[in-house]
Amino acid sequence: MSEAPYRALSVDSLPQRLGATLRDRLGSPPESWRVREVGDGNLNLVFIVEGEQGGVVVKQALPYVRLVGESWPLPLKRSFFEYNALTRQAARDPGRVPAVFHFDEAQALVVMEYLSPHKILRRDLEAGVKHDGLAGQLGNFLARTLFRGSDLSMKTPERKADVALFSDNVALCDITEQLVFTDPYYAAAMNRHTSPQLDAIAAELRADVDLKVAAQQLKLKYCNHAETLLHGDLHTGSIMAHDGDARVIDPEFASYGPFGFDVGMLIANFLMAYFAQSGHERAPGERDDFRLWTLDVAEGVWTRFRDEFSHLWRTERTGILFPAALYEEQGHGLAAEQALAGLLQDIWVDALGFAGVEMHRRILGLAHIAEFEHIEDTDRRAACEAKALRLGRWLAVNRGRVLGFADVRAVAVRLETEAGG
């Protein structure tokens, strides 16, 4: 099949085209498979294929952005980057991403583990459903993939070759470069926001010089600081969860970038979930417990990331950066601890900045989030969104002067309670 030119799959053609590849795994004749197309994302075709012995997911890239149509072409090669990211993540944090069963570069498709009955985490954040163990699993995933994908761990020739490989993921980086860091901060054509309620604050933020400088300083880091292999799109719609098992999916935006990027993006999404709760309460206070849980998860992601990253620093620092030859082996173990603290401080500051711009682009830019979008009363929705915008501004501009998560929590709670949400 690799020899054939690319053709998009359909529910009807899939059994015939993937019959030989999947028959053994699914355990029944292709014509008997149950095939559903379930892609609800913005970019790709996603099929669930089930036979007698089980199911798989078939994800195939389309040569354009599904959400927009053929007028916005997008390279099929993103499937290659997703495959390469999934295999690296699986090696670095085993069990946290879906297993890959088959990759066909020409057809831009990946066959992978069907996670069932897992659900997209974002839906449960909207519904007010908690998950145990989430912060620990996600914090560990961040620490393990980011540490083990860097010059702190890898052999440098392999890392440099990998930088070259992922440098070609131009089109998806371009989406982030434009939609996250630039478009939200002026009246770009694809932007939208809850209007007219947010018109004034949108104008205020777009006239905020300090914020517009901060956003581009963060963009420089995203574009140029190739510190480690990022997931690149780690929001709560890229996480599936069920019964204490969280899985990370959809790394097609993978590129080398700064340690703080994935960390900040993910934390931002829990902070937005926090502010969205009041839009879904039937009575004020109904979601108080769940609301605080979203902050606990945000804090837990950071503390677990920090602790696991520190553990890996102390036990697996085999790369060319901060070598033990210079510290521990010279009797200067505290030098290694001093360097770790400095690096974690830099990651913390960057993560807060990325969290801030993520919150802005989800409210002022093109791609919004369900927790806000599904609040039908636009006054209520705008009230939630405005608090998130305020916190985002505080994070992005003030990022170098935030001592710890307690500060973030205090500002979030103050915004939530002062506004009477």
Place this chain on the structure above:
Amino acid sequence: MSEAPYRALSVDSLPQRLGATLRDRLGSPPESWRVREVGDGNLNLVFIVEGEQGGVVVKQALPYVRLVGESWPLPLKRSFFEYNALTRQAARDPGRVPAVFHFDEAQALVVMEYLSPHKILRRDLEAGVKHDGLAGQLGNFLARTLFRGSDLSMKTPERKADVALFSDNVALCDITEQLVFTDPYYAAAMNRHTSPQLDAIAAELRADVDLKVAAQQLKLKYCNHAETLLHGDLHTGSIMAHDGDARVIDPEFASYGPFGFDVGMLIANFLMAYFAQSGHERAPGERDDFRLWTLDVAEGVWTRFRDEFSHLWRTERTGILFPAALYEEQGHGLAAEQALAGLLQDIWVDALGFAGVEMHRRILGLAHIAEFEHIEDTDRRAACEAKALRLGRWLAVNRGRVLGFADVRAVAVRLETEAGG
């Protein structure tokens, strides 16, 4: 010739092997050419070939480090990176690098302009010979190559492809990673220093936790912060000068890295020349005027870099970073100025740090500089070197708290005069 396997050139074989390529340019039969091998660097063969109508330089890589021998292999591909860097630098700052006439990848050779009667700048810094216009030309070279090789200027898909191309320059980056940032800070096998005079200060610096943390923080930036295409080895032995014309040669260490790297390396070499003068004076004070000139050049390189970089920022900012669409076009021109000041501040801090480690590795590491090495009296030499080591430590550790070049000058002068040099 590209089809033939690699063979090292010799004075005898060169006319026959390059006859067809160079005959028109040199204007006389190959058998009449005057050929000299003049490579005094550490890595390559360098021939000057002269015919009736003029001369060329033929630089050919050897498959090992010339200084050490076949026991230290080094990829021929460094010639490819040198060629690619030379052509980019020529486009970004026309006239400042030797013109390239011919490149043969299989033979790892570049035929280029013969700069005559230019001399290696480092020799004149040792001899006490000034050059007019040096700071201006070098500062402009830094600003133009670094600005125009970044996401401030380039089309991002081209820059990402270029990052991939230069990512393969692993072996030469490895030399810098090891010899500049790590080896000087512990008793590595290839290190040497003026002994026993510098034994105590070498031990002191190698026990200096803050310094050893700073050196590796700077290494992380060098390894991972792909902000622009660097020359990668911009010391005063990579500059030729004559009668108001400075030329930059030997960019085989080219890689993507932080804006401040070339700037800091170059400034460090003028600061070391400052401290070397007292080792070459026949009587104290003889070189007072020249000594101050080396500081003036160091300062001038920075101020010209800053001014030209600022000019390009205001007139050529066509890349994806800090776009005019977000600033000037919104009536927020001062936001662009605020962002420029922030970036220049970051570059300044990084440059000071890189200057500090460059001064250390030239005295405690493998590759030393002629201005110090040629001071035969080892007590005198060590006195000069110790001052440079002290300034290097101050720069590397204190880099975030240096307001401007006046601070650097004051510390340098104080070290020079307190020690009675």
